[in-house]
Amino acid sequence: MSEKKEPNLWEGFKAFLMRGNVVDLAVAVVIGAAFTNIVNAVVKGIISPVVGAIGTKNLDHYSYCLKDPCTGSGDTATGVRILWGSVLGATITFVITAAVVYFLMVLPMAKYLARQEARRKAKEGTQEVIEVSELEVLKEIRDALVAQRGSGHDRE
Template sequence: MGKTKKEATSVLDGFKAFLMRGNVIDLAVAVVIGAAFTGIVTAVVKGVINPLVGAVGTKNLDHYSSCLKDPCKLGPDGDVISGVQIMWGSVAGAALNFLITAAVVYFLMVLPMAKYLARQEARKQARTGNPEPEPIQVTELEVLQDIRDLLIAQRTGAADGTVAPQRTAGPDGR
């Protein structure tokens, strides 16, 4: 019975580690951007941003456009009959919608998760008492000498691969 409890704990620990990996968090953020915040952000843009823009001009950003080739004439159904109309208001509205969505996701999900992970790492290092060890710096000369020693050991048939260090030639070649 104790074994199943231990297995359950290890499964939960594994699941927790899986959830805390960066890829899962990034995927969750992408899903949230695409689904959950779309309605909220759209409501903010239509309810707050568009009325502020409407104080200067029209309330709907989609109505902002420029005529590239005059004269721009619209038909009764709103289609362009003549001219080339650039609908820059639609682009500005979509960009504003994206910026608001990105800001909400960053400040409500990404930033708190990054702080949480940093605290978890600090606690882990405090428990172990030692930070990550410094990597050992190996020079190119040392690597080449090790390769030389292994090749000599291979040629002489030394079973354990140990070879007495070879004498290096001096400046005069001896």
């Protein structure tokens, strides 16, 4: 009997790393991290100052005091403070991220893929017409040869 050799740990790990989806995921994480820096810069450099024109320039300063007295910050704070400005800032960051991803990545890629699909379908349609016409020509040639052969046998 032949013994099945089990792959060793290193071979299994190497096969796992060489799968396409693992590499794609790693690239997506790296690109996502770099993209996060861009979005954070847009929020910090453009959106926060625009919002700050209405109130404070730092959204983290927006808060509501549930239980007085709300004094101090960090570990020395007293009272119960709701930091709704932080939630607002995170929400704005999320909406901007989603908008940038959609309008600069998803929408153009969807349009590109739709154009590629339309080209592929048009090419397939052309090939079908060519194939049909070639088939018809071959049938006509066959019929002509059969007709010639039939008429040639009649002479003999």
